[in-house]
Amino acid sequence: MIRAEEPLIRVEGLHYTYQAGTPKPIPALRGIDLTVQAGEYVAVIGANGSGKSTLLRHFNALLLPTAGNVWVTKWNTRDTVHLRDIRSTVTMVFQVPDDQIVASVVEEDVAFGPENLGVPEDELHQRVDWALAAVGLTELRHRASRLLSSGQKQRLAIAAALAMQPRCLVLDEATAMLDPAGQTQVRKILHQLHQDGMTIISATHNMAEAVQAQRVVVLSEGRIAIQGDPRFVFAQEETLHALQLDVPYPTRMARMLATVIRDFPTDVLTVTELAEAISMHLGQPLELRPKPTTGVR
Amino acid sequence: MSTTTRKIVIAGVMGAISIFLGASHLGFIPWLAGAALTIMHVPVIIGAVLEGPVVGLAIGLIFGAFSLLQAAIAPTGPADVWFTNPLVSIVPRLFIGPMAWLAYKALKTTNEALSLAISGVVGSLTNTILVLGVLGLYRFLPWALIGTIAVTNGLPEAVVAAIITLAVVAAWKRLESGRRSSTI
Amino acid sequence: MSRRTEFEFLGRVTIGQYLPTGSALHRLDPRTKLLVCLLLIAVVVASQSLLGIMLLLGAVLIGLALARIPLSFALSGLRAMLPYLLLLALLQTFAIPQYAANATVLWRWAMLTITDRSILAGILLIARFSVMVLGLSLFSFSTTTTELTHGIEHLLRPWQKLGLPAHELALTVNIALRFVPIIAEEAERLMKAQASRGADFGQGRNFIQRTRKLLPLLVPLFLVSLHRADNLIEAMEARCYLGGKGRTHLIHLQAHAADYLALAAAFALMALVIGLSTANADQLLWRLLSTYL
Numbered sequence: 125m126i127r128a129e130e131p132l133i134r135v136e137g138l139h140y141t142y143q144a145g146t147p148k149p150i151p152a153l154r155g156i157d158l159t160v161q162a163g164e165y166v167a168v169i170g171a172n173g174s175g176k177s178t179l180l181r182h183f184n185a186l187l188l189p190t191a192g193n194v195w196v197t198k199w200n201t202r203d204t205v206h207l208r209d210i211r212s213t214v215t216m217v218f219q220v221p222d223d224q225i226v227a228s229v230v231e232e233d234v235a236f237g238p239e240n241l242g243v244p245e246d247e248l249h250q251r252v253d254w255a256l257a258a259v260g261l262t263e264l265r266h267r268a269s270r271l272l273s274s275g276q277k278q279r280l281a282i283a284a285a286l287a288m289q290p291r292c293l294v295l296d297e298a299t300a301m302l303d304p305a306g307q308t309q310v311r312k313i314l315h316q317l318h319q320d321g322m323t324i325i326s327a328t329h330n331m332a333e334a335v336q337a338q339r340v341v342v343l344s345e346g347r348i349a350i351q352g353d354p355r356f357v358f359a360q361e362e363t364l365h366a367l368q369l370d371v372p373y374p375t376r377m378a379r380m381l382a383t384v385i386r387d388f389p390t391d392v393l394t395v396t397e398l399a400e401a402i403s404m405h406l407g408q409p410l411e412l413r414p415k416p417t418t419g420v421r
Numbered sequence: 422m423s424t425t426t427r428k429i430v431i432a433g434v435m436g437a438i439s440i441f442l443g444a445s446h447l448g449f450i451p452w453l454a455g456a457a458l459t460i461m462h463v464p465v466i467i468g469a470v471l472e473g474p475v476v477g478l479a480i481g482l483i484f485g486a487f488s489l490l491q492a493a494i495a496p497t498g499p500a501d502v503w504f505t506n507p508l509v510s511i512v513p514r515l516f517i518g519p520m521a522w523l524a525y526k527a528l529k530t531t532n533e534a535l536s537l538a539i540s541g542v543v544g545s546l547t548n549t550i551l552v553l554g555v556l557g558l559y560r561f562l563p564w565a566l567i568g569t570i571a572v573t574n575g576l577p578e579a580v581v582a583a584i585i586t587l588a589v590v591a592a593w594k595r596l597e598s599g600r601r602s603s604t605i
Numbered sequence: 606m607s608r609r610t611e612f613e614f615l616g617r618v619t620i621g622q623y624l625p626t627g628s629a630l631h632r633l634d635p636r637t638k639l640l641v642c643l644l645l646i647a648v649v650v651a652s653q654s655l656l657g658i659m660l661l662l663g664a665v666l667i668g669l670a671l672a673r674i675p676l677s678f679a680l681s682g683l684r685a686m687l688p689y690l691l692l693l694a695l696l697q698t699f700a701i702p703q704y705a706a707n708a709t710v711l712w713r714w715a716m717l718t719i720t721d722r723s724i725l726a727g728i729l730l731i732a733r734f735s736v737m738v739l740g741l742s743l744f745s746f747s748t749t750t751t752e753l754t755h756g757i758e759h760l761l762r763p764w765q766k767l768g769l770p771a772h773e774l775a776l777t778v779n780i781a782l783r784f785v786p787i788i789a790e791e792a793e794r795l796m797k798a799q800a801s802r803g804a805d806f807g808q809g810r811n812f813i814q815r816t817r818k819l820l821p822l823l824v825p826l827f828l829v830s831l832h833r834a835d836n837l838i839e840a841m842e843a844r845c846y847l848g849g850k851g852r853t854h855l856i857h858l859q860a861h862a863a864d865y866l867a868l869a870a871a872f873a874l875m876a877l878v879i880g881l882s883t884a885n886a887d888q889l890l891w892r893l894l895s896t897y898l
């Protein structure tokens with residue numbers, strides 16, 4: 125993993141206004157400063173309309189700032205000469221699975237991005253193989269894309285983004301339309317990609333997903349309200365509630381328990397941590413055994 | 422924002438609506454004596470008004486090719502016998518979009534709503550006149566009958582196309598101007 | 606049929622009807638099938654010779670046999686159309702004045718005239734339609750939608766070099782075919798939602814009323830589709846789509862000996878049919894028959 129000296133993404137004084145110059149401008153971003161280092165995993169949370177999607181679209185020049193600047197490595201996103209470089213360095217996965225699939229066959233859709241980049245053909249095949257394997261769709265590569273489930277379609281979208289061989293994957297509520305199993309699968313894939321060195325920026329309403337990040341950025345009305353590691357951010361339940369956001373379910377449980385159990389820790393984030401805290405309280409060591417699948421007890 | 426991408430996608434999606442209206446038979450409004458008014462050409466008009474004549478041409482091609490295919494592999498009525506001929510099913514349809522766009526462009530500055538309705542009428546009549554014209558030239562039908570069909574089917578079809586074009590495009594532009602800086 | 610099942614049918618709207626028999630004909634390069642099909646359409650339309658059309662009919666029947674498509678299956682479309690066909694053929698033969706100068710009048714009553722040419726026109730109408738129905742059915746029985754898009758894309762590829770927007774057209778067709786089921790689903794969703802609120806689509810005393818009743822379905826259907834088009838545009842731009850220039854390709858179709866053979870046979874047959882038509886072979890045959898009978 126090459127560590128670049130400059131941050132992968134640098135946002136300075138970013139303002140964005142929809143319908144700028146009309147009688148009814150809509151300021152969506154109002155002064156954002158943010159840097160994302162290579163290899164980071166950042167979750168962006170915020171109420172509806174807080175500006176998550178708008179911010180994310182600046183990371184690969186789908187939107188250009190009304191004021192301020194965005195750099196992707198050394199390229200300013202305003203610099204259209206580097207559009208291809210920017211968009212193949214930072215790729216995006218969107219919310220609606222069906223609306224981002226271009227080709228009618230799985231492997232061809234994965235190839236669409238690199239084909240646009242003019243990647244030579246032998247490399248094209250390698251990239252497609254690799255991207256499909258990364259999301260576990262190798263078996264379905266010749267399937268018609270419309271016959272996939274929503275979860276599979278979203279994995280396809282991730283594979284299609286990966287085939288561009290980006291340094292950073294940006295996801296805009298990519299799990300919002302999936303069933304729980306689909307969400308878990310996508311979450312695992314993101315976790316694995318991050319382990320392998322990919323930078324990940326994910327906007328989400330799903331707090332279980334945000335917990336997985338190294339840093340959580342909370343947006344409110346076009347500004348960053350809080351940011352920090354998940355434990356720091358989710359400790360501020362009252363502030364988050366004021367911003368119409370929830371803390372993760374295990375954190376909420378722990379806080380409820382803390383009202384009846386003295387000294388019960390409230391900084392838990394995951395189900396495992398909650399279980400550990402409970403077993404500590406009961407004074408019994410926790411052994412996480414695989415669930416018995418058969419047998420009578 | 423690349424305009425080619427937009428043109429390609431809008432043409433594809435409007436082509437899909439046209440195919441859907443035909444394949445599902447939703448695109449046929451029951452009319453006199455078992456005959457039906459069709460609205461399969463309305464996506465052609467809407468695409469042309471939104472994205473220009475070339476897009477209209479492409480949607481017309483998709484519409485035409487699909488009506489030829491459907492006439493041959495799933496024929497349902499006497500008209501399908503004629504529609505297996507590409508000079509009836511495809512060629513006239515290529516002109517719907519460009520004609521509708523011309524009408525829209527010519528009148529847009531005077532009154533947007535009016536220009537949308539007129540472009541619906543012009544696009545629809547282009548379809549009726551050219552299709553029936555080819556049928557007449559081929560002597561598939563006597564001219565007298567063709568004239569009757571042009572009036573009893575062509576005129577109501579034009580009215581229907583005008584209503585739908587106006588309703589859809591006005592609603593879309595209102596939506597767009599609510600989200601983007603477009604002026605209507 | 607209850608309304609519910611009617612809506613559910615919408616979700617399964619299909620184009621064509623693939624019938625996987627695994628025959629050699631199915632395995633042909635989609636370009637071959639597409640080219641032969643286009644050629645067939647052009648020749649059926651251009652040829653004035655009944656003899657030629659009958660040859661084509663024979664060829665298409667052989668094609669159906671090679672593709673191992675049950676004949677009853679292929680003929681079902683034609684059978685349903687038979688009454689209309691006869692009606693139209695009669696219309697051609699009787700009611701439509703035949704302007705051909707050298708036509709022989711066989712029968713005349715009031716405004717109705719039958720000439721040898723008009724009989725021929727009636728028979729030609731039936732023969733042409735039969736070839737088209739069987740030929741295009743054969744094509745759709747033996748070609749998947751994916752093969753169809755591949756075929757179109759590959760046939761168009763060379764034209765790109767001549768500066769034509771060939772890649773753009775292929776992509777447009779591809780997106781159209783991909784969106785048909787999406788739009789069908791969307792329509793089904795809208796209809797169900799509105800039927801539960803008591804909407805009755807396309808009912809009404811006159812066509813304006815019927816159209817207005819359709820608007821609550823059609824307008825949202827168009828708007829949702831345009832919105833999804835916007836999403837797709839954004840997704841394509843995010844994946845560096847900047848037109849057809851400089852693109853490479855994952856898929857390359859391979860033509861085999863069978864394809865060249867099929868193409869050669871098809872071209873030969875079509876040339877023969879056009880030849881028969883220009884040489885007025887039918888007239889010769891007609892004269893031969895009328896002198897000997």
Ligand SMILES: Nc1ncnc2c1ncn2[C@@H]1O[C@H](COP(=O)(O)OP(=O)(O)OP(=O)(O)O)[C@@H](O)[C@H]1O
Nearest residue numbers: 142150152171172173174175176177178179600601
């Ligand atoms: N295309 C657009 N045109 C005009 N205004 C827009 C557009 N897209 C978003 N907005 C407005 O900009 C603000 C920020 O929207 P954005 O979509 O970035 O929020 P979000 O945090 O992604 O919300 P959500 O959770 O609903 O996805 C909102 O007030 C929204 O109404």
Ligand SMILES: [Mg+2]
Nearest residue numbers: 176177178296
């Ligand atoms: Mg959003």
